[in-house]
Each structure stands twice: as structure tokens, then as C-alpha cells.
Amino acid sequence: MDVIMNNEYMLNTFNNTNNPKNLITNLSQAEINKEYKIKDIQTDDEELKDFLFTLGCYKGEAITIISVLVDNYVITVKDARYSIDNDLAEAIIIN
């Protein structure tokens, strides 16, 4: 079981490296100190989407990762700093 999963993982990594255009899709793969534009918030959680919107985190807005702490990311949206976890970073699609 473990072996299969490892293979799958390697396959994914392999595919990603072969396809640089798809390399950065969500915030968890973004570089630190580089400004990105938010493309979409990918989640079924409407409440979360609404909440992020009121913070100014929505399609077209700029977002920057300031640092990666523990398993959290410090991001800046508008003029405020937020700490978000990996799950949320993966839900924020950027380009």
C-alpha cells in the first residue's frame, strides 16, 4: 500500500516538473516576497469565501507571502497581515 502511494506521489512530482506552466497553481506553491493576483478561491465553503471577500481577498486582488512559519503562511492582502494554514493556501488559486 505504502509503495503504491509513494509511486503515485513520485509520478505527480514528475508530472509537475515536466510541466512548468502548471507549477504554480495555488498559494502554497508561491514564492515568498512575490506579488501574485488571486484567480479564484476554490472551496465548497461559501462562508469562508464570503469571509475572505470582506477581508479583500477575492479574484483580481494582489496577494503576497511574507513568510512561512511552522505550517502556516503569513500573507498580506490589502494592508493587513494574516496567518493562514496550508489547507487554505491550497484553496487560494493564483496566477
Place this chain on the structure above:
Amino acid sequence: MKIALTGNPNSGKTTLFNALTGKIEKVGNWAGVTIDKKEGAIKKSLNKTSQTMIAVDLPGAYSMSPFTSEETITNEFVNNESPNVLINIVDATNLSRSLFFTTQLLELGIPVVVALNKSDLNIKKKTIIDIQKLADELKCPVVETVSTGGSNNGLKKLIKEVGLVSESKQEAPFKPLNINMEDKESVKESDIRRYEFVNSIVAKVEIKKVRANIQTKQDMFDRILAHKWLGIPIFAAVMWMVFSLSQTYIGPLIADVLVGWIDGFYDLVEGLMGDNVSPLLSALLLDGIIGGVGALVGFLPLIMVLFFLLALLEDCGYMARVAVITDRFFKRVGLSGKSIIPMVIGLGCAIPGVMATRTIKNERQRRTTAMLTPFMPCGAKLPVVALFAGVFFNNAAWVGTMMYFLAIGIILLGAAIIVRITGEKNSRSYFIMELPEYRFPSIKRAAISMLSRAKAFIIKAGTIILLCNAIIHIMQTFNWRFEVVAENAANTSILASIASPFAILMLPLGFGVWQLAAATITGFIAKENVVGTLAVVYGITNFIDTEELVLINGATNVAGVMGLTSIAALSYLMFNLFSPPCFAAIGAMNAEMESGKWLLAGVGFQLGMGYVVAFITYQVGTLITTGVIGSGFIPGLIAVTVMIGYVLYLIKKGDIKAKTKKVIRTS
């Protein structure tokens, strides 16, 4: 005239409210400190008009669309109680987000005055805002304020403007065009246009020298304080410092003085009464009232210093970072890093701790945190710990330390059990927490917070606890026929007969005597009562020397009077720490859980946890120290097995539920 203070979370509303009214409501440097609206009259020195102005502090709202309880309160207040003027506190360091809410407020048809708060921080950041232009764009007055500042804080001007606009009509600067409020997409589109409008204003009025997304000194602090490996040790060191300062160094120093006063008062009253007063009355006054309350007041400075230091912690912005570093641990047991804030506050008092859970959006996480926060030994439980450590463990430091670590262990275990029972072990939850800027904590605010706590404590000691001690004293002095019980027949007293049935239940825990059962019961009224009641029922008030927080000459005597082994004493201590909190805290749990079922389950869980922990401590401890099991092992084992079995059954049921659903929620 009614004025509502509105604004984003952590924009400084409560600080402004306190400055305007002279009140001392709780403030802290993270989003969501204020959870209920509060009212107060504006100080005469600020209000130059003839009519009284009532300011209402509302919880922070990011925008007007209701989705959490904080925002709902704001909405309901603005819509139902129609205040005369709204003061919109705008965080000057984050104009573009704050003004979104401002434009919504301006549509309500109630005159708005914008208080551009934290303008001092902007000067530091070299950001310039054209106040006049901003006022023109918004079509409402804008006043720069520094609500943390001293004399020149803009508050007089703010109140003057409030008086001027109260009768006027303002025109909304942004008018949403043909928007269908029923249609979510339509509202969203309009909101995007609103943001565009806000951005256009910001572009016109703000000149920023330093862009928000470049690294600052603050970010450097974050990288150290919230470092993957350093974060937890730093947090532990900070908490250790808080405790050693309050419990070992500064606290006892002040306690010396207080205890001196109480001793003096005791002698004074004793001298005044002379020998002519009936021994019954003198015992009630001296041992029952002065002794019982005095045993407690000696601990007041320790608790005050603890509150002072916790207030400093809350004020400087560190708490949000603690949430970040603990998130990964709490996540494993189905909670989020936000759960740490109620628990740290709970070290002072469980009531504000439980109330602080309201910032947690996920319902299960909020309820679980409210259920587990009271396990943190609060300030009122400190005297119990200190007494037992002094009497039975030669004042060993490990007793107190162990209680805190045990509390953390129990909380994590409890959370892991609850997430399984609710069947949400597979649910994903997102973590997002605003990181406020660090600031130097205000000594003044911390002192105010400390004094208000001390006042509450003294009032409690002077009313409820005094009354309890007097009643306990009377109940143990008389029997049911209201005759004074004989010297050697203490177990015929009213108190003994009431507490005895409970004592039987506690036999398997090693302390099946009515005196200890009585102290546990009064502990539910207020945990401070435990020490007071013990002092009264055992008549040991003279032994409890709060001066050094040990029982200098009476330690062995007290241990002898109580007739407990050290293991049984430890078990009793744990039962008191890890059983349900005082009634007031249970009331707070009820308010935050918003579910009778959860409250019942919560109190049941706390009771069961206390029983199981005490049972294991006593029985295992006795087996190790004496080689034989303790009293009442078999009935206790049956009770504990039933409790654990029931929890396991619920977990199994929850697991089945978990298989059938997969939920994603926000924390």
C-alpha cells in the same frame, strides 16, 4: 442621544469607548475581543453639548453581511435601535479594507463620523492621508484620533463633530445600482464595484512611502516568535515567567503586607470582643468569617499580578502568534490554534476565557473549546493548589507545575475524544488569523484591568464567600434540632448529614469524608470557597499562613487533622481542579455553546474526567506506595468502567457517522 461605535475588529473601538466614557472594558490586541455591546455615558469633559450622549461599543464587523455572531449584533443594533449617530472607527493603517464597511454604513441613513484611528502608527510608517479630501470623498466628517493617546487624542473634536452632524442628512458616496438583494451573485457584483470605488478613494487620499507587502521589523519578530522550533519554547518561557513573577516573586511580596493587615484585624476584633462575648459568636466571627475570608485575601496579590501580566500579554499582540504556533498541535485533535487564546485567558479566570471562544467560527470547535477551557487551573484554584502543596508535599514546586501539564494533557485528550464523538474526525477546517501589529503593552491599561479584577475578587470575598463561610460555620455548629453539636459528635451536624451522601461517592477516590465533600460542593459556588470551607470545617484557620503560602508550623498538624495520605490529597486536588468549574463559568459555557445538549454533555464530561483522573491517581498511587489497592476499589472501578465504556460507545457511534459524511468547515 445614542452613539454607536462601529468598525473592523481590532480597529480600537473598545479603547476609544473606554477613553470616551472613562469605563474600563476589556481590551486586547487581536481581532474579536469585544463580544457583546456595552453602553456608557460620554465624559462631561468631552461632551460640551447640553444633552447626554450614550456611547455603545459594538463588536467588530468586517462588513454588513451577517455571518457571525459579532456582525449580527452590529446589524441588529443599527437596524433595530436606530442610534442617532454612528462613529465609524477606521484603522488608518488599513484604509482600503476599512472603508468598505464605511461606505455600507453611509447608506443606512444615519449620520456617520469617521474616527481615523491609529493615526500615530501611520506617522511611524510615513503614510500620509489627506483628511480633508477623504472627508470630501466620503461626504462625512473625518477626525484623526489616537485612542491610546493622552491629552491630544482628537476625542474632543470627534465628539464636537458628533454633536454637529446629529441632525443633518448625509449623502451616501457609493450607491449600488439596480441590485437585487435576494440574488447572491448580484450582491457580490455590487460589492466588487464597492471595493473598486473604495480603492479609487484610497488612491486619491493616501500616499504610502512603505508598501504593505515588503518585509518589516514586525515580520522579523514573527519569524522568531512563531518559529517552527523556537515558537513553543519561547511560549513556555513566557508563561513560566508569568507564573514565577506572580506566584514566587512579586505576588508573595505584596501578600505579606495584606496578611499583616488581616492578622492585625483578627487581633483587633478578638481584643474588642473580650471574654464576655459568647464563644459561639466569637468563633463564628473570628474563625468563620475573618479566618475564612482572610485565608483567601492573602492570595489576592498573586492573582492580581497574574492578571496584570496576562493583560500585558494580551495587549502586545503576542496572542495571535501563539495561536499560529499552536495550530498544528490543536489541528491533530480537531481544534484550531484559536483555541489557545481562551485557554491562556482561562489561566486568569475561566469566565472571560469561555467568552473568548466566540471568535472561533466553527461551531464544534467553539463548543469544544468552551467545554475544555475550564480545565485550565484558574486564578481561584491557585489557593487550593498552594494549600495542598504546602500541607502534603512540603511545598514542592512540582505539584503546581504538574497540574498545568496535566491540564494541557486532559484538554488535548478531551478534544480528541470530542472530535471522534461528533463524527467530525475527517472534517477539514481552515485556519485564518489576522496578525495585528506588535505594540508596547500599556501599563495603564494592564493596571486598570488588574484593579477591576481585584475589585471583583474583593467583592466576591466580601459577599458570596463570606456568606458561604458563615453558613458553613453555622451548619456545622448546629444539628437538625438546632442544638450545638457536641465536641466529639461533629458528624451529627447539619453540614455533615448533607455532605455525607456525596462523601460515599468519593470513597473510591480516597477522600470519602464529609468535610472534603462539603468543600467540593461550596467550590461550585466559587472555587475560592474550597480553601475557605476547609479552613472552617477543620477549624484550621490559624494554621493557614498565607504569608509564605506554606503552613509554617502547622503543616503536619493540618495533615493530621485532615487525616489524608499524600496520595489521597493529590487525588482530592485533582478532583477539584478537573471537575466542573464554578456556576458562573458554567453559565458562560451555556451562553457560548448555545445548546442544552452540549452543556449537559460538557458538565457530564468534566465531572467524569475529574472522577476518573482522581480514581486512577488514588488507586494507582496507593498501590505503588503501600502495595495494596485503596478503599472502595471495586465499586469505583465499576463506575469508572461504565463511564469509559459509555464514551467508547459514543466514539464508535461517531466513527460510523464520520464514514457517512465529509464536511469542510472554516475555523
